[in-house]
Amino acid sequence: MVDEIPRVLAGRYEVGELIGRGGMAEVHIGYDNRLSRTVAIKVLRSDLAKDPTFQARFRREAQSAAALNHPSIVSVYDTGEEHVVSASGNTTTVPFIVMEYVEGHTVRSLLSGGDPLPIDEAVEIVVGVLSALEYSHREGIVHRDIKPGNIMLTPTGAVKVMDFGIARAMADSAATMTQTHAVVGTAQYLSPEQARGEVVDARSDLYSTGCLLFELLTGRPPFQGDSAVAVAYQHVSETPRSPSAITPDVPESLDRVVLKSLAKDREDRYADAAHMRADLLAAVRGGHVEAPTVAAWGLAGAAAATAVTTPMQAATATRMMGPAATGAPTTTSAGTGTVEPEERRKSRWWVWLLAVIAVAAAAGITWMLLNPTDETPTPAATTAVPELAGLDQNGVRTALTEAQLNPNILDPVPSDTVPEGQFVSADPAVGTEVEVGSSVSVAFSSGPNAVAVPDVTGQSQDQAAAALRAAGLEVGQVTEENADASVDVRDVIRTDPAAKASVAPGTAVTLVIASPNVDLPELVGQSEDAASEVLRSLDLGVRIETTPSGDFEPGTVLEQSRPAGVVKRGETITLIVATEAPETVAPEPTETATEPGDGGTPTDAGTDGNTGNNGRGNGRGNDGDNGG
Template identity: 30%
Template sequence: MSERIGELIDGRYQITSAISRGGMATVYSAVDTRLDRTVAVKIMHENLARDEEFVSRFIREAKAAAGLSHPNLVQVYDQGWNQGGVPAVFLVMEYIPGATLRDHLFAVGQLGAKEALEIINQVLSALTYAHHGGIIHRDIKPENIMITADGRAKLGDFGLARAVSTGNTLTADANVLMGTVAYLAPEQVQRGIADVKSDIYSLGIVLFEMLTGKKPYEGDSPIQIAYRHVHDRVPAPSTLNHAITRDLDSLVLHATAPDPGLRYQSAREFQEDIRKSLLLLDPNEQQLSLPLGIPEELRRPVRTAKTKREKSLGAKVNAQEAKPEISRPRMSNTSEIRRRTSRRVRRNRLIALAIAGVIGITGWYQLFGPGAQIAIPSVVGGTKKEAERTLEKLGFDITVAKSVFDEQIPKGKIISMSPPAGSRVSEGERISVVLSKGAERYKVPSLKGKSISQATIELANVKLVIGSAQSQFDLKIPKDQIISTSPAPGTMVKKNTQVNLLVSKGPELVAIANYVGKSSEQALNELTDAGFDVKQSDEFSDKFPMGIVIAQNPTDPELTKGAQVSLTISKGPEKIKVPSGIL
């Protein structure tokens, strides 16, 4: 991290020391030589700096982030592309003495409820302001929340949030993304999209970690963690920390609902519940301090043309009232009341009564009458029995539309539902679900001793195909029949997997010489080296000297390698013992 110390970035920012190094960038402290102030300079790693699409997107988003100004946001001052020295994409930010929330959690393990809620309250103030300006963070995690020396929380990295697209989240370097994936909302994982409710989900995960000291999901790879965000339900923090109250459980579970429609719909709504929980923790504190809240310009009511018009009309009315009253003949009380009650007033009363009646009837019909509708809870990721228990309690019928193979979702779990979770439907509505048959796998059949044509048919029957075919000699398997397969028989493989074959060329034929009349030692050595099984016998011969091959069987010019060859070896002429006394 020290290779840039002393370097002057963009002819203005003198690097003085390294602060930290992350998956995408290294952060340095620097001196702004133009304004003589300390700043933080984030320099992207070279592999990202070479990506033109990333650079243009990064600069565009950093410009938008630079327009944000809030006490709970890390202020962005400048951004650019260093041309004066080593090429680098950089971002200049407010220098904040302190540590990240990740550092704080590493030091203390888990936070108390009051401290955790106060931090979330401040971050939500920043998010309310940013969301009001149309900017989504997309990458909320403890590493992006700074805690200043005086305890103030500041949310940073708005400039990087959109530059690193979620479409690449699961394909980039696992070391870079392991931390980010732990806080991604299900819709970011599944569809690569993010909105206000995605930020709320991520902040709910941060709250879970602050209260328990652990992330809700752990895994060896980003894919495993992302899968659980999509198919599992974030557990209540009290399952890990029994000191946590139901009120805090409710905050986390509401913020991290898998269905975005069931989460808090805005950062302001989430913040209201956080502040209520803070009051429950400290009932004597009747009003929360607001220096870290929403800026005054967002709380001040907007002056509209309607307001001005109402004032203008009010002025006219006052002017009319100020006119001198013209004396008229005194009328009876009844006549005076009729005069004051104009036709327009009567009409307005009738309209108001009619509207009130319609609203009342509609409300009764939809809330209590035959048209009453209920929000469908999510059953995705659960089993059919679990879904039946959940939905039948609410008066819904459940039916399985179809079962399909899925590489990610285990067998028997629900992949999707229709209507989708969060939809409001009438009691008795039929909810159809799609069940997973698990990963599509087929067993490799035994093909030993079969021809290639037979193997092709058998593999097609189990949705597999023939891959490569190699041949070798085999003493036992006849020519053109299969010796073995790879993968081996019984192996479970994916659809259309190629099965490689090893086909027999039959026994190997080896040329054999005729050793009759030759040395038995030569014959034995050469035949053994050629792979034959040599059997020898001896007999007397008047024609061949001792040690010479008299006969060889078989006499074919080619034999199967390993075949038996019989040799008859001469013992020389047979000697006859002559009895003494005959000669």
């Protein structure tokens, strides 16, 4: 498969070295050129990638896994398909999944030495797994392959569950765990219903988690054998030992939690992951544990082990025990005498007769079980497709299975009337009489034929474009708009259509990004503090100059160095701010003193010469006249 994978997928993912290989897929380290981050890229094996049915299921399950968003689940970033042309000229479609690249190690590596983990560490790991399962089960996804190799521990100690949805690509959740007579999953962690090929549900994941907890506490899985079949048989028929029987420091409360999760009948297990997690935490914290006592599970296990003994096994046991087990007479001695030869022959004859009868009876019972007669009730030749309206995938699978029909899940279809995830149509249609065991194709709603525009406000242009494409939308025009300093240059201000608007898939969305300019407002008349705050909010510098003014309040902006309008971010704006004017003192008026009896004023002198003369020397003139 390595040679058939292009070095770059979808024009953005560089495919690096192979870092993992599983039963169905290969994982490569990769690099996302668009978002500049390391990723993990999973592709199907070459033999499975050529199967159209498998491609469709892989695509559907990849979409389901991508919908999971939980800190304890490895994130799925993207899915796609690459068309590869082989050396023979044939074109093959290769689906791929781009996932979060997790640095760390698997729990399997912790258990490689066969030693148990400290109880607190074991519980912490399982609590993380149960948190992931609680979320995934609520979203309708069953993992079906919980095991140490699918659980990662990061350098910070965080738990990451891997391979959600991939295990389901082989068959739908309600289908059996076998295909072409091969058990899908890991034998040491299979639930009894998986081993029997029955319907799988969320409680099957809890059984596998119980196997994981058992191994973390003891250093070994609950069942071991020479072959996968032998281990699967033990899951079905044998009750496991309590962990404390192997590791004595395990408290009895943890024994109870483990044995409840490993109950043969799923009805006896925890109802969901939340209940198991609560009981597990109560066990290590000294709280009340809901699980029954260890002794109760021992009795149940003994009854189950007795119930699975088959007639053939009984016949085999009879043959192994020999005549003594039948109660036939044996050769004895009394005193010195012995039984006569004829009596010995008769004794042997009865022994062989009873043995033959026992073997024949066992063989007859076995034949009747394997080959029912006409008197044995048989299922009806036909059955009607049951009513499925209003059911989700789990409900539909259960209803069809109870009707002895096999569900075939189709790709989701849009519907404006049926809620997302609920049944839409069946082929054959509901109510149709079909043969027992036949397949019924069912489709579920993907919701209205529209998608919501994601909110990309504040993201860079590249990040916003990636988010739109991930939502099934296209990037339209990119326009610039002046914004304040709360938005970085070239970050998204808004979209058109707006965020959360419902649009058709493939709609082109316009991105409005922040330009390197801002709109400078009119600041004259504002206070110095208010104007300065406006400039800083626009990513502009502030320079203050003052001038005395008696006409404006001190601190009022009188002028600004740039008029209102568009300016570059980072530019400095000078503000002329009024200060208090200095106080002005008016001069005092000047007066000319006159003596009493003054005969005139300078004005008088200017009016009449004689009078003026008299005025300038009024006293003297009079005196002169009198003297003359």
